[in-house]
Amino acid sequence: MVIATRLLKLRGESAEIPIRIFAPVEAGRGWECSFEIGWPQGVQRKRANGADAVQALEYALRLIGTLLYSSDLHEDGRLMWDEPGRGYGFPVPPSLRDQLIGDDARLL
Numbered sequence: 304m305v306i307a308t309r310l311l312k313l314r315g316e317s318a319e320i321p322i323r324i325f326a327p328v329e330a331g332r333g334w335e336c337s338f339e340i341g342w343p344q345g346v347q348r349k350r351a352n353g354a355d356a357v358q359a360l361e362y363a364l365r366l367i368g369t370l371l372y373s374s375d376l377h378e379d380g381r382l383m384w385d386e387p388g389r390g391y392g393f394p395v396p397p398s399l400r401d402q403l404i405g406d407d408a409r410l411l
Contacts, residue, residue: 311371311391314381318343322367327356336363340370361394368393372402 304326311320320341327336330352336359337350351366353359371391376382384391390407400408 309384309392311382311384313343313376314383314387316381320376320382324360324363324367327353327359327363334359336360338363338367340367342374342376365394365396368395369399372399 305323306326307324309322311322312318313320320343321339322341323339325337327334333352333354334356335350335352336356337348339346339348347370349363349366349370351359351362353362368391371377371382371393372395374382380387382391383389389405390403392407395403395407
């Protein structure tokens, strides 16, 4: 079940990049939270694992942030959420915090 969505855009284009986050589910001795990013070249599906549902969701959000900030679209300055240069609204691990832009950088 989808619990959250976000639509990112490509600067100067009508293309949208949907992000869908699914409810965490029990998986073996832990939990997993699946998500998908609808890149222009195709949908990328991933999942993050955690000790409980909250940790799995947190890890999924960080993995989404990592994938966005390490994408070619970000590198090219084409990826945006609300306005160009304001960030995407997803956390990243400490090792990537120096790459944050806009509101993402200010809110840490």
